[in-house]
Structure formats: C-alpha cells, structure tokens
Amino acid sequence: MESANFPLFTIILMTLNIQKIRADFPILNREVKPGVQLVYLDSTATSQKPLAVIDAMDSYYRNSNANIHRGVHTLAEEATKLYEDAREKIAKFINAPSARQIIYTRNTTESINLIAYTWARANLKAGDLVILTEMEHHSNLVPWHILQAERGIELEFIPVTDNGLLDLDVYKTLLSRSPRLVSFTHMSNVLGTINPAREMIVMAHAVGAITILDAAQSIPHLKVDVQNLGADFVAFSAHKMCGPTGIGALYGRLELLEAMPPFLGGGDMIKEVKLRSFRTNSLPYKFEAGTPAIAEAIGFGAAVDYLNSIGMDNIAEHEHEITEYALERLEEIPGLKLFGPSADKKGGVAAFTLEGIHPHDVAQILDKDGIAVRAGHHCAQPLHEKFGIPATSRASFYLYSTKNEVDMLIQGIYKVKELFA
Amino acid sequence: MDDLYREVIIEHYKNPAYRGKLDPHDITFADNNPLCGDHIQIDLRVGDNNIVTDARFDGHGCAISQASADLLIESIIGKPLDEVKKLNKQDVLDLLGIDLGPVRLKCALLSLKVLKAGVYGLGEASDDLVE
Numbered sequence: 235m236e237s238a239n240f241p242l243f244t245i246i247l248m249t250l251n252i253q254k255i256r257a258d259f260p261i262l263n264r265e266v267k268p269g270v271q272l273v274y275l276d277s278t279a280t281s282q283k284p285l286a287v288i289d290a291m292d293s294y295y296r297n298s299n300a301n302i303h304r305g306v307h308t309l310a311e312e313a314t315k316l317y318e319d320a321r322e323k324i325a326k327f328i329n330a331p332s333a334r335q336i337i338y339t340r341n342t343t344e345s346i347n348l349i350a351y352t353w354a355r356a357n358l359k360a361g362d363l364v365i366l367t368e369m370e371h372h373s374n375l376v377p378w379h380i381l382q383a384e385r386g387i388e389l390e391f392i393p394v395t396d397n398g399l400l401d402l403d404v405y406k407t408l409l410s411r412s413p414r415l416v417s418f419t420h421m422s423n424v425l426g427t428i429n430p431a432r433e434m435i436v437m438a439h440a441v442g443a444i445t446i447l448d449a450a451q452s453i454p455h456l457k458v459d460v461q462n463l464g465a466d467f468v469a470f471s472a473h474k475m476c477g478p479t480g481i482g483a484l485y486g487r488l489e490l491l492e493a494m495p496p497f498l499g500g501g502d503m504i505k506e507v508k509l510r511s512f513r514t515n516s517l518p519y520k521f522e523a524g525t526p527a528i529a530e531a532i533g534f535g536a537a538v539d540y541l542n543s544i545g546m547d548n549i550a551e552h553e554h555e556i557t558e559y560a561l562e563r564l565e566e567i568p569g570l571k572l573f574g575p576s577a578d579k580k581g582g583v584a585a586f587t588l589e590g591i592h593p594h595d596v597a598q599i600l601d602k603d604g605i606a607v608r609a610g611h612h613c614a615q616p617l618h619e620k621f622g623i624p625a626t627s628r629a630s631f632y633l634y635s636t637k638n639e640v641d642m643l644i645q646g647i648y649k650v651k652e653l654f655a
Numbered sequence: 656m657d658d659l660y661r662e663v664i665i666e667h668y669k670n671p672a673y674r675g676k677l678d679p680h681d682i683t684f685a686d687n688n689p690l691c692g693d694h695i696q697i698d699l700r701v702g703d704n705n706i707v708t709d710a711r712f713d714g715h716g717c718a719i720s721q722a723s724a725d726l727l728i729e730s731i732i733g734k735p736l737d738e739v740k741k742l743n744k745q746d747v748l749d750l751l752g753i754d755l756g757p758v759r760l761k762c763a764l765l766s767l768k769v770l771k772a773g774v775y776g777l778g779e780a781s782d783d784l785v786e
C-alpha cells in the first residue's frame with residue numbers, strides 16, 4: 235500500500251516545489267512588456283539567477299570587498315575565505331578529490347583553451363591524433379583548429395547518427411589509431427544528447443588517451459561525479475547553473491595539473507619572481523594569474539548551495555518530465571521537425587525547424603508573447619551543416635520550467651504558422 | 656499582430672519578384688550574416704550611363720533579410736549606380752516600413768551590404784557600408 239502511494243506523493247510534492255522554486259528567481263516575475271509575462275525557455279544559453287546568488291554577490295560588495303590572498307586585514311581575510319569556500323563547494327559538488335583540483339576560469343571556453351595552451355602544447359606534436367565529435371560547441375573545436383595550424387596535430391570526429399547519437403562503432407575504429415586526446419561534450423547544447431561519458435572515457439584510457447569532458451550542459455542538470463566518470467579534465471561554466479557570468483571552472487587530475495606548464499603569467503600564479511625568472515605557485519593558484527572574479531566566484535559557490543538545496547536528482551527528474559511532455563506536444567505540430575534523440579536519451583533541449591519559416595522569424599514572433607527561445611546555429615555550425623540546415627529554433631528547460639510554459643510555446647508556434655500561412 | 660511582420664514583408668518573403676540569378680551580369684557579389692547564416696547573392700546588369708537595367712537576388716534566410724532584399728532590388732532597377740552607392744540604412748528601413756533592434760537590423764541590411772560591396776567593387780562587404 236505504502237509503496238503504491240509513494241509516487242503520487244512525490245508528484246504532488248514536486249509540483250508544489252516548482253512554484254516555490256520560481257519564487258526564488260526574481261526575473262521570472264517580470265513582464266517583457268505590459269501585460270506580457272516572461273516565458274524563459276533559453277536556459278541552455280544561460281540560466282536565470284536565484285536571489286540567493288544575487289544576494290551573495292551583493293553582500294560581498296557591500297560588506298567584504300577586498301582583494302584576496304596576501305592581505306592581512308579583516309576584509310581581505312573575509313574575501314579570501316568566501317572565495318576559497320566557494321571552491322570547496324564546487325569541488326564537493328562534482329566530487330573532486332580536493333579543491334586544489336578546481337581552477338577558476340572565466341567559463342567553459344577558457345577552461346578548454348587552458349588545456350589547449352598548456353597540457354596540449356606541452357604534450358602534442360605533429361601527427362598526434364585528437365578525437366572530437368561532430369556535435370561539439372565551437373569552444374571545443376576552434377582551440378584544436380588553432381593547435382592544428384600551429385602544430386600539425388590531426389583531428390578526427392566521431393560522427394553523429396541521424397537520431398542524434400554518437401556513432402560508437404566509429405569511435406572504436408578511431409581509437410585503434412592511438413589518439414593522444416579525446417575531447418567531447420557530455421551533453422549536446424542542440425540535440426540534448428547525453429553521451430555515455432563513462433564508457434567513452436574508459437575506452438579512451440584503454441588506448442592511453444587523455445580525456446576532456448565538456449560538462450557545460452551536464453553539470454547544471456545532472457549529478458556529475460568526476461571520479462566516477464574517471465575524466466582527466468572537466469570544463470564547465472557557472473552561468474549555466476544558476477551562477478553569474480564571468481566565472482567557470484576546470485577540474486583536472488592532480489598529476490596532470492601538477493605536470494602542466496602555467497597558463498597566463500602574472501601575480502598570484504607565482505611562488506617567487508626574480509628579474510629574469512619565476513617559480514610557479516602550487517595548485518590551484520598556478521593557473522590563476524591576476525585578480526580573479528571574486529564576487530563571481532562567491533556567486534558560483536552560492537549557486538552550488540542553491541542547486542544542492544533543491545537536489546540534482548529532483549532537478550533531473552523534473553526536467554525529464556517537462557522534456558518528455560514538450561517533445562510529445564511539439565511532435566504533434568505539422569511541419570515541425572525535431573532534432574536529437576528521444577526524451578530518455580536527452581536533457582531539456584528541444585531544437586526544431588518549421589517548414590518554410592526561418593528560425594529567426596519563429597523566435598521573433600514568439601518574443602511578442604514574451605516567449606524567449608534562441609534561434610541560430612547555437613555555436614554548433616558543423617552540427618547544423620551535418621543535418622543540412624543553417625539554423626534551428628531551440629527551446630530549453632530548467633528547474634523552474636513548467637508544463638504551462640510548454641503549452642504557451644506550442645500556442646505560440648501555431649501563431650507563427652498562421653502568420654506565415 | 657505586429658509591425659515587424661507586416662503583410663508586405665510576409666508577401667515579399669513568400670513571393671519575391673526578384674529572386675534569381677542573372678547570366679550574364681556586370682556585377683555580382685555574395686555574403687553571409689555570420690550570426691545566423693543568412694546568405695544573399697546579388698547580380699546586376701548595368702547599361703549606358705551607368706544605369707542599373709536589371710537586378711536579381713538569391714539566397715536564404717529569415718523573412719526580414721529576404722523581404723528587404725526583394726524590396727531593395729525593386730528600388731534600384733532603373734537607377735544610376737551613383738545613386739545606388741548612396742543608399743544607406745535608413746533607406747532600407749523606409750522600404751521595410753519598420754523599426755528594428757540591433758540583431759534584426761543585421762538581417763535587414765545584409766542585402767544592402769552585399770549590393771554596395773558589389774557596386775564599389777570591393778573584395779569584402781563591411782558593416783561600414785551600411786551606416
């Protein structure tokens with residue numbers, strides 16, 4: 235009896251929570267124009283921020299603002315503690331063995347570039363093979379294009395199948411060519427595909443390759459345990475997980491981070507400087523030159539606290555429910571084509587095209603009703619080329635998204651079709 | 656429902672009068688909008704006294720970019736090249752009869768950029784051409 239009642243109970247609990255969750259995000263209350271409520275379906279580009287994050291940053295500037303490290307006065311100590319506490323929170327959040335393995339960067343893009351400029355330049359030479367995938371964001375393509383031009387490394391790509399999955403058979407074949415590095419996205423920002431990261435990393439390690447996981451879209455939405463995944467490097471951005479812009483992180487395995495040359499040179503990353511030489515600081519400071527984004531790091535920590543307070547499993551479950559519903563409703567619309575796998579293999583992203591109507595026009599007309607979706611190639615131009623389209627419209631969901639918002643999206647799309655009929 | 660999608664824009668998008676290519680032509684130029692992949696090619700025939708005797712556009716993109724191309728081509732046929740060179744942002748907005756934010760402005764001005772790069776014989780279409 236009890237177990238039969240349990241699911242119903244959780245559903246009620248969850249719907250109650252969503253209203254409470256929405257109240258945590260002040261922006262969700264705003265009207266885009268008089269009488270038109272915001273329907274924010276663009277969290278894949280950047281998430282909205284809960285009051286807890288805004289307040290943490292505000293409080294830092296009001297009460298504790300000082301430069302970190304070295305200072306001995308009260309404010310400097312407070313600021314340093316807040317900054318380092320946030321690092322501890324982030325480390326725990328992804329189950330990193332220690333906070334020393336969390337390098338603050340500006341975002342996922344900088345995290346990947348950091349590896350390309352340090353580890354890769356120290357370890358890769360002409361002819362070395364790097365495996366990427368066809369579903370990568372430009373931030374996991376262009377750094378390797380640059381290195382290819384500079385070093386003559388070779389690039390190969392795991393193809394994307396018609397239903398939006400990575401072709402692991404081809405991956406196996408590519409691995410037989412002894413790649414030095416495999417770098418891929420955990421979750422596609424267009425197709426929503428959640429790639430089998432653990433399996434892919436195990437396969438890469440079996441041939442001695444180093445792995446980079448672009449977790450920009452996974453860490454905000456799923457429980458990610460870097461030790462369980464076994465990844466060598468993991469890159470992510472605060473702004474996609476309820477945190478501020480201007481801060482992200484790179485997780486790395488200790489031996490790798492210790493052996494890597496520094497990235498940018500300057501203050502904070504040194505132990506000692508002479509006129510003609512320097513010694514690098516210990517981890518994580520070795521990779522953090524100059525005054526960092528202190529308020530943003532503190533906001534990042536507050537975002538992690540916030541996500542923990544809701545529970546990543548609850549968030550994933552809620553998003554799954556919304557996504558399943560959204561895909562079902564979108565599929566009913568004549569002339570609408572969805573990209574990516576079925577709901578059980580993807581996160582909260584729905585990219586689509588409407589026959590005869592350009593995605594820009596779709597997004598612009600939806601905006602009239604306050605519905606925010608993104609249109610374009612979403613920084614994944616090669617993926618769009620693969621599917622033979624210049625652009626898609628993309629609706630994406632997060633912990634604060636509701637079925638009612640999905641319904642408004644569907645209504646909006648019918649309006650678009652009418653206008654162009 | 657909204658000014659941006661006035662009937663005339665939808666009409667020019669769905670049934671453009673000047674879509675196509677001219678072979679032979681005296682001037683041709685093409686460019687993309689890197690933000691959204693919109694693509695426009697413009698072919699011109701120029702007669703005596705440097706008058707545009709015929710013109711066509713081809714490409715793909717949103718309603719704003721394609722409708723503005725059609726309206727622009729319509730407006731330049733029969734005009735001297737010197738006048739075409741002087742066209743600016745406001746002229747295109749007047750043709751469309753709408754106001755646009757910064758993102759969609761790029762869509763609307765792509766055809767003018769391509770046209771001016773072509774008539775000036777430039778290697779590359781720059782944003783300065785449509786200020």
Ligand SMILES: Cc1ncc(COP(=O)(O)O)c(C=O)c1O
Pocket residue numbers: 278279341342343344371373374419421422423448450451471482613
């Ligand atoms: C999968 C993926 N990788 C990388 C990025 C880049 O993130 P950022 O712009 O924060 O560096 C994004 C952001 O859109 C993304 O979705």
